[in-house]
Amino acid sequence: MITKDEYLLKNFSKIKHKKWELFVITRILHLIRDPDIEYVCQQYINVKGNRHYLTDLCFPTLKLYYEIDEGQHGTVTVSYTHLTLPTSDLV
Numbered sequence: 687m688i689t690k691d692e693y694l695l696k697n698f699s700k701i702k703h704k705k706w707e708l709f710v711i712t713r714i715l716h717l718i719r720d721p722d723i724e725y726v727c728q729q730y731i732n733v734k735g736n737r738h739y740l741t742d743l744c745f746p747t748l749k750l751y752y753e754i755d756e757g758q759h760g761t762v763t764v765s766y767t768h769l770t771l772p773t774s775d776l777v
Contacts, residue, residue: 690721697727701742707754711743714752723748 688696694715701708711727718725729744731751743752 697725700728707742710754711752714743 698708698712701711715725723745724747726744726746727742729741729746729751731739731741731744733739739751739753741751742754744750
C-alpha cells in the first residue's frame, strides 16, 4: 500500500515541469487541514456530450475541479479557473 507521503510526491512529480502550477497546487494542498480529503493532480474527467477535461487539481468527493492557467513563454501571470461540473454531466 502506498503511503500518503508517496502519494503526494507521485502527484507532484506529474507537474514538476510547470513551476507556477506546482506552486499553486502545493500551496492549496498544504493549507488543507483534513487528511481525509481526497485529491488527484492531472485528472482526466469525462463529461456528457463526448467532452472531457484534464484538470490540474481535482477533489472528487467535494466535486471541485481546478485548472491553473500558467502563463507561457516567460510571463509570470498565473490565473486559475474553478470548475464546478454538475454531477449529472459526469460520466
